[in-house]
Amino acid sequence: MPAVVRSPRRAQWHRREDGVGRLMLLPSLLPYLAFALLPIGWLFWFSFQRWNGFTAPRFAGVANYERMIGDEQWWLAVLNTVKFGAGRLIIEIPLALVLAYVFFRGVRAGTVYRTILFLPHVLSPAIIGIIFVFLLRETGGPINQLLVGSGLVEAPIRFLGEAGSALASLVGVGVWAHLGINLLLFFAGMMTIPNELLESASLEGAGHWSTLRHIVLPMLAPVTRVVILISIIGTLRSFDLVKTLTDGGPAGGTEVMFTYLYRFFFEPESVPQIGYAAALGVTASVIVGIISVAYLRISRSGRTAR
Amino acid sequence: MSTPTVTGPATRTAARPVPSRRPRRTRPLTVLLHAVLIAAALIMLSPLVFGLFASVSPLDQILSRNGGLLPRVWEWGTYVQAWTTASFSRYFVNSVIVTALVVLLDTLASSMTGYVLARRRLRGQRLLEGVYVGTLFVGLTTATLYPQYVIAEALGLANLLGIALVQLAGIMLVHIFLIKAFVLGLGTEMEDAARVDGCGLFGTYWRIAFPMMRPILATTVILGFQASWNNYQVPLVFSLAAPDLRTLVVGVSALQYDAAEGMTPYNTVLAGANMALVPIVVIFIVLQRHFVRGWTDGSVKG
Numbered sequence: 087m088p089a090v091v092r093s094p095r096r097a098q099w100h101r102r103e104d105g106v107g108r109l110m111l112l113p114s115l116l117p118y119l120a121f122a123l124l125p126i127g128w129l130f131w132f133s134f135q136r137w138n139g140f141t142a143p144r145f146a147g148v149a150n151y152e153r154m155i156g157d158e159q160w161w162l163a164v165l166n167t168v169k170f171g172a173g174r175l176i177i178e179i180p181l182a183l184v185l186a187y188v189f190f191r192g193v194r195a196g197t198v199y200r201t202i203l204f205l206p207h208v209l210s211p212a213i214i215g216i217i218f219v220f221l222l223r224e225t226g227g228p229i230n231q232l233l234v235g236s237g238l239v240e241a242p243i244r245f246l247g248e249a250g251s252a253l254a255s256l257v258g259v260g261v262w263a264h265l266g267i268n269l270l271l272f273f274a275g276m277m278t279i280p281n282e283l284l285e286s287a288s289l290e291g292a293g294h295w296s297t298l299r300h301i302v303l304p305m306l307a308p309v310t311r312v313v314i315l316i317s318i319i320g321t322l323r324s325f326d327l328v329k330t331l332t333d334g335g336p337a338g339g340t341e342v343m344f345t346y347l348y349r350f351f352f353e354p355e356s357v358p359q360i361g362y363a364a365a366l367g368v369t370a371s372v373i374v375g376i377i378s379v380a381y382l383r384i385s386r387s388g389r390t391a392r
Numbered sequence: 393m394s395t396p397t398v399t400g401p402a403t404r405t406a407a408r409p410v411p412s413r414r415p416r417r418t419r420p421l422t423v424l425l426h427a428v429l430i431a432a433a434l435i436m437l438s439p440l441v442f443g444l445f446a447s448v449s450p451l452d453q454i455l456s457r458n459g460g461l462l463p464r465v466w467e468w469g470t471y472v473q474a475w476t477t478a479s480f481s482r483y484f485v486n487s488v489i490v491t492a493l494v495v496l497l498d499t500l501a502s503s504m505t506g507y508v509l510a511r512r513r514l515r516g517q518r519l520l521e522g523v524y525v526g527t528l529f530v531g532l533t534t535a536t537l538y539p540q541y542v543i544a545e546a547l548g549l550a551n552l553l554g555i556a557l558v559q560l561a562g563i564m565l566v567h568i569f570l571i572k573a574f575v576l577g578l579g580t581e582m583e584d585a586a587r588v589d590g591c592g593l594f595g596t597y598w599r600i601a602f603p604m605m606r607p608i609l610a611t612t613v614i615l616g617f618q619a620s621w622n623n624y625q626v627p628l629v630f631s632l633a634a635p636d637l638r639t640l641v642v643g644v645s646a647l648q649y650d651a652a653e654g655m656t657p658y659n660t661v662l663a664g665a666n667m668a669l670v671p672i673v674v675i676f677i678v679l680q681r682h683f684v685r686g687w688t689d690g691s692v693k694g
Contacts, residue, residue: 106593107512111520113501114564120547121561122527125539132539185432193425201680202433205440208676208683210622210641213665216648217443220662226457228442235458262436267687274688325534326624330645344534351538352632360538367535374531 133365138357150365159338160366163346164373166253170328170342171321173257174264179314182265186272187298200273204266211263215330218259222246249339252332256340259331260321268313275309276302311385318381322374343370440669447471447662454659470663474647478656480664482636483643486552487621487668490639493556494563494620495613502564502612503605506571507597511583524565532562537629550630552637558626563619567612570689574608575601614679614686621672640668 133150137143154160185203189196206214221229222245230242245255279302287297303310325344328334334341347370350363442461446454447470449463474480508514509521532540540561544554582604586596624641631637638646644664650656676683 103593104512104514107508107514110504110508110594110597111514113497114505114568115520117497117501117557117561117564118524118527120543121540121558122532122536122565123523124543125532125536126527126530128539128543129536188425188429193429199429199433202436204684205673205676206436207687208618208622208672209669210624210672212622212624212641212645213668216644216661216665217439219648220446220454220658221439221442226455226459228446228461231458231461262439266436270684270687319531323531323533329624330648348534348537352629363538364535367533370535371530371533375529 129364129367132361133368135361135364137360139360140357143361146361150362151369153362154365154369159341160343160346162338163334163341163343166340167322167324167342168377169253170256170260170324170340171318173253174260174321175314175317177257178261178265178268178317179310181261182268182313183272183303183310185265186269186276187294187302189269189273190276190302191294200266200270204270206263206265207267207270209263211326212330214259214263215327218255218331219246222255246332247336249336252336252340256328256331260324260327263327264317264320268317271309271313272306275306279305311382314385315378315381319374319378322370322377343373443662444666447659447666449659451657451659467659470657470659471667473657474660474664474667478643478647478660478664479638480640480643480667483638483640484667486627486637487639487641489552490556490559490627491617491620493553494559495616497556497560498564498567498616499609499613501560502567503571503602503609504597505564506568507575507601507605508593509568510572510575511580511601512593524568528565534625537625540626541629544630550634555627555630555637555639556620558630559620559623562626563616567616570612571605571608574605578604608689610682611686611689614682617675618672618683640664644668 132143134146134148135143136146136149189200193199221227224230224242224244224247227242227245229245230239233239234242244251246252283301283305284297287301292300323344324342325348328340328342328345329348332340334345343366347363347366350359350366352358445461445463448466448468449459450465450467453459453464509517540558541550544550544558547554549557578601583596583600586600591599622641623639624645627637627639627642628645631639631642635646644661644667647656647661647664651658651661
């Protein structure tokens with residue numbers, strides 16, 4: 087609404103309308119200030135403090151960050167986080183793409199299958215972890231009963247008992263939970279590909295594989311970038327599933343960044359180390375940011391190079 | 393996948409009637425494809441079914457080495473036990489209150505903000521939007537839980553409302569931008585007519601624009617409901633000092649900790665887990681289309 091006529095009454099009316107507009111921003115602004123902006127600033131500030139949560143905080147300069155650099159367990163957690171993320175992406179993305187393509191080309195009862203594959207995504211990751219702790223039990227866990235009963239393995243597998251297998255289990259359950267959403271997003275992206283392209287491809291005798299490679303994948307590139315970016319950020323920020331499925335165990339073998347720093351805030355061995363936890367939190371956010379930006383750069387340059 | 397270019401009768405499905413997209417597929421391949429899809433569907437469903445079976449099985453059966461997967465006897469008593477002894481009735485009410493608060497506040501706050509951002513050009517508005525986008529990028533994570541709790545406590549909000557507000561702060565920014573984009577796509581004729589008739593900004597929003605936002609609000613309500621009902625971290629931290637504030641998800645994880653120490657039977661843990669899952673599964677099945685649209689809108693456009 088461009089205000090061309092500027093009579094005093096009109097100006098006054100505009101001022102009042104702007105005032106109303108500002109008031110209407112408050113219901114989101116107030117919770118945002120209190121529970122988003124302030125906590126982020128707080129975290130940054132306290133990363134330079136030494137504080138146990140009870141006595142007065144002391145300014146500590148970059149001591150927390152120095153300690154972090156020498157904290158081997160932290161870097162192990164960072165490494166685990168990256169392994170977990172990479173493991174999930176490598177399995178999840180190609181699988182979701184191929185399945186989405188199958189549904190896209192049409193298959194009987196496709197909607198039913200898609201619904202079932204999407205179902206785990208609406209469930210709470212924390213509860214999924216709890217259920218899988220039971221399913222993956224070494225003695226009497228249903229999965230081991232099936233494996234041993236069918237003769238596929240001789241002795242029950244210690245899914246959560248060793249660092250390597252626990253990380254693999256984490257990846258497996260993560261894929262189980264998130265395959266459906268990636269599939270759905272790829273499928274939705276494919277549905278926007280113009281029909282003519284596919285028609286002309288099939289007229290020229292392009293098979294499924296070459297259609298997928300030369301038409302669907304290039305057309306889908308923007309969607310793929312978003313899906314991969316969401317997955318990267320999601321896995322790097324993991325907490326719920328890891329907390330309830332392995333709780334970082336055994337012996338720190340599946341500790342990820344956010345389960346590790348959570349301990350210094352809420353599950354300390356002696357007293358909370360808020361300053362150190364805050365420094366880890368800031369670093370974790372920076373790591374997520376760097377990896378995301380790096381991915382965006384790489385995926386963009388990869389496209390222009392082709 | 394090898395692709396034969398044999399022209400066979402196109403397989404009919406009801407899902408998508410565009411014949412040109414229907415592939416020319418030979419029969420063995422179709423059979424194989426369905427075998428793979430059925431296997432995938434079983435892999436997705438069986439963990440939930442086994443969880444359900446185990447929750448009603450006798451404890452000695454699920455703890456023994458070869459107890460079998462089907463319940464020897466169906467003991468629904470585990471659910472009664474979770475509901476009463478483990479205070480799941482209380483947790484259920486908490487979950488409902490928090491989720492309802494989040495959905496209600498989110499719908500009002502996000503739609504109001506999204507509307508103003510789409511329709512007005514206030515001083516400082518660009519800055520505000522920039523800060524919101526920046527926050528989305530930095531993200532509220534596990535690391536901000538501690539300050540969020542400390543601030544809530546200082547404001548006298550170490551309660552269910554506080555849990556809802558912290559969750560709201562985490563989810564509303566995406567919704568604001570979804571709604572803004574939606575409103576920008578709406579024509580202004582109806583709103584203009586209302587303004588001419590003397591309707592103020594709020595009146596135009598509330599009487600004209602809000603009802604027109606229904607499709608996008610269906611999306612944000614679904615996303616908000618799911619995010620809040622399934623949220624673990626916020627109620628976990630708020631209930632560390634006050635178990636009364638536990639929601640269902642936190643209640644189940646507390647039971648799991650008890651079970652690890654032998655204080656709670658395992659079948660009761662699974663009964664609790666199913667109580668937390670069943671409501672959202674039922675709602676998902678009823679509102680399937682909205683969930684799917686919500687997620688595709690929310691991710692690709694957001």
